Amino acid sequence: MMSNPEQAILSNTELLKKSKEILSANYSKVMLPFFLVFLVQVILQNSQEFYGLLFNNYGLYSAITYGIISFIYISLATIGLASFGLHIAREEGFEKNKLLEGFKVFQKVLAVTLVYFLVIFIGFLLLIIPGIVLSIMFSQVYFLILKTPEKSVPELFKESALLMKGYKWQLFIMYIRFGFFLILSAFTLFIWSLWLIPQYYTAFALFYEMISSNRIVSGVNHLKGDVVNDQE
Secondary structure, three states: OOOOHHHOOOOHHHHHHHHHHHHOOOHHHHHHHHHHHHHHHHHHHOOHHHHHHHHHHHOHHHHHHHHHHHHHHHHHHHHHHHHHHHHHHOOOOOOHHHHHHHHHHHHHHHHHHHHHHHHHHHHHHHOHHHHHHHHHHOOOHHHHHHHOOOOOHHHHHHHHHHHOOOOHHHHHHHHHHHHHHHHHHHHHOOOOHHHHHHHHHHHHHHHHHHHHHHHHHHHHHHHHHHHHHHHO
């Protein structure tokens, strides 16, 4: 965990290097859990043709049922991957039950995912760039649920937007790198992704830890500045 403010600002390369160091002797413990949860999530997020197939062959009810099940899985998988990555990034262990953290805040996770999808959808309807910006701005909501599950959905989105001030470009580049390397992993029959997925999810968690710590430090410094000004 990043507790030293002077060493808190890390580049993407440094975050990935740190994630590799944490995982170096423990890949066998995390490869399959990360890969399987991530794989099913990606399949469900990109199964539009399957909805049409279900509708044409089994009717609207079947397509809606599949959509609801997919939505629930995607919601729980997203926070599960965030939880597992954060657990590893904090060097607390490699317990796979962290993938099930979403069940503890089931309703909150579903509400956050619904709002997140709607906001991103509206952003992409306006133009592609607003959709990308909004997706990055609110990217930290799942980490924030884990930290403060008692907060309301609007508060979680507001806090994510505050955390991401000044860091959107850095996270965007990390997403681009992750996507590019995943595509390249196809040339290894996706064997490389067994290492790649844990590395990046741990790096995403380290990124959250970094911006969260910096936010606290900035708040403390701002508070000190106000005190000094008041004394003057």
